[in-house]
Amino acid sequence: MTRWQRMIRRFDPVGRRLVTAVVYAFLAFLTIPIVYTFVASFASSADGVLPSGFATLENWRVVMGYADYGVQTTVGRSLLFSAGIATGGTVVNLLVGVPIAYALTRYEFFARDWLNALAILPLVPGIVLGIAFLRAYPENASTSFGLVVGYALLKSPYMVLTVQSSFQSMDLRRIEESARSLGASWPRTFLTVILPNAKNGIVAGSIITWTLAAAEFNFTYMVYSQGPRPFSLFLFENINNAPFLQSAAAISIYFLIVVSAIVVLQFLGNRGFTTTTTNP
């Protein structure tokens, strides 16, 4: 054993403890501001070192629009608007993402790898797509239609990856051949045999793309000009202008959405807010 090896060995018992400490420290760093924000949204005063005067629903009342004062936009209208747009984007993603995920997983064809890269990697940053939309579709960029199309493009990789992950865990060729040999046509095989088997991945992909689209900021901020204010801009307005406790309440609304999404994803077999599905 060289001296160098002996020296390294001395750190072995420390190594594991150190790595564990780093992991917990990082998780604390992730969690503390989230929990703090959520708790602070129920405080009535932020004058001291820590928020005080628990527990009041006043901040929630203001952002929900039940108070007579506060920010111009209330969450109800903007969240409803964004939920609608995000649903539209998710529907487009289902129509676009599921078929191409199947083609990429099941078949070998010309330039498949290139197409795969295009489908699973977001290539255009939201802000660049935003200025491109402003000039290409000046009339439509900030309409509901423009936002739906933009969100669909920006979030499609998440749909393709999640559904692909589900398809990859199935023996597609065998399922397809069995159904065909029993007399089902190809479209019928795809719609009534393949898709139901990939149900979990498709639902998980929809939840992920919906949640991300509901709070999409970069593209929205660039194209928005008039009309109902999307949810992410409501959050931005709060973060920039509202008192701390009120912003905390506004952001906590989104936290609740993400937590619900993660809980449902967990039931579907996804580990957390990720595109990996483990089929049961």
Place this chain on the structure above:
Amino acid sequence: MSITTTATRYREIATEFASVLASPSTEREREQRRIAVMCLPFFVLGTFAAFVPLVVMARMSVSADPFENAGYSLEAWRTLATDSTYLTVAWNTLWFAALTTIVSVALGVAISHALEKYSLPFENVLVAVLSFPIALPGIVVAFLIVTLLGRQGLVTNLAAVFTGQSAIDLATATTVTGLFIGYVYSLVPRSTMVLRGTYAEINTDAEEAARALGAGSIETFCHVTLPQIRPGVVAAIILTFRSALAIFGTVLVLGGLTVATVRINYEISVGFDSQLAGAIGVVYFLFILTFTFASLRFVETSVVEL
């Protein structure tokens, strides 16, 4: 081969392809038609939502009129090439993304190692918490950094109590340090998710053999585990770097450094220099495209995770 015969040849191929799509006669041809039909919606979306707008944006960068695409002027590109401001912006964007990527991937290796090897309690909950920031828009991440490091932040106040300095002097949220921490906050979860996939595929026999033959745990990690996860580390670096490049909301709220995304926004909101914004957009998109396809040669796309 002359141009006309090449053209004829291409026309023949196209006609053949069209006839295969219209009336396939063999199973192979039917399969080709299926592939074409299933990829079609993606091509339609890609054309109208990405290709056309990006071409229009490129045209915008050489327009003489800032409000519509009319006339030609290379003014914006000349400014971009000669004004040193833009060199600084490019340099800021690159070094900051590179540094945050390296730190985020290193932390990601530690976290995915612990999750895979140490059987920590409540692993499911830990993974769920770890994935939470992936869902957060940049502006929310910025807000969370302010709750920690802003003038009224938790860490700031704690430091003020211990050092006796005023909290206002200690606040770092809106400096480059705060921005760095904000980037790491949103990037570590992404790098960890990529690395977890690789960790799950490690052949543990080799590690056990190394330990049985007397190697220590650090030696085993360096000589047995690390070579096995190398593809995952490379993929994590590529994907994290790409994510870092696209960050906008966090910088918009925190400030601290002018990166390309923020500069594009600045060109539009101050003086509406749409040509210059378009030119930066073109360079930025081409860089991401080239970087992605050049680096993909080093990784399998099966490790991609978002």
